[in-house]
Amino acid sequence: MAKLTSVNGKPEENIEEEVREETFSAEETKNQLRVKEDDFIAGMLSAAAYKSEEVSQIDIVRGGKLFFSFRIHALGEEEANKSRKKHTKYVRNKQIGVKFAEETDNAKFRSSLIYHATVEEDRDKLWDNKQVWNGLISQGHQIVTALDVIEAVLLGGEKDRIIDEINKMSGFNSENIEEVENNLEDVTKN
Known part of the structure; x- marks a missing residue:
């Protein structure tokens, strides 16, 4: 038994x-x-x-007031790697013929993760919405891509919270992600 x-x-x-x-x-x-x-x-x-x-709703609340909401889903490793590569500058060592990461634009990288994790319907309503772009441009923001919209409307702490949620949904625990990012930064510096 x-x-x-x-x-x-x-x-x-x-x-x-x-x-x-x-x-x-x-x-x-x-x-x-x-x-x-x-x-x-x-x-x-x-x-x-x-x-x-599987989706999770993100509410952007400031001072007790709900400004807007959107839904995110998990990201695959390939999607995250594409975003990292796109927003990383590389340097080729001519002597050994190897390419090394020099610098990652973390702000754009994080905005790219948020953009790609946003449910397509919400992406169209928020980040790709030309009326939002025009409104932000009239406020003095320089908007060329949807990532610029994310940069203009989300605070750094809000982006951190959203990235943590994306990581959880994608099967990463945030401590491991931070450890990996810190190791990548150390490798880049050396």
Whole structure:
């Protein structure tokens, strides 16, 4: 008999389940494995869809007043790497023929992560909205891309909070991300 005493690290009521041993034919064993394989495949497909299906709402609130809200989803590693590469300047060492990261524009990189993590419908309403662009330009902001809109409307701390949420949704814990970013900065400096 097996006793289940913990779920997610929390004690649960003891559930006793009888396990009996049985011998199956080769065909019966294959059928059982096929059923389990289908469960694994369905699980993998669900995990792949999680990135775009699971969303979190971000509310931009200042002084108790809600200014606007938008939804974000998880980012894949490839999307994040593309953003980092796009906003990093590289230097080639001619002697060894290797390219090194010289400097990353962290403000643009973080804005790019927010832009790409924003649900497309909200991206169109906020960051790509030409009326918003024109309004910001009339206020004296220099707007050339959607990333400039993010820079103009979000405070640094708000961007930090949003990046933390993107990282959580993407399966990173923020301490690990900060450690990786610090290591990258150290490598860049050296």
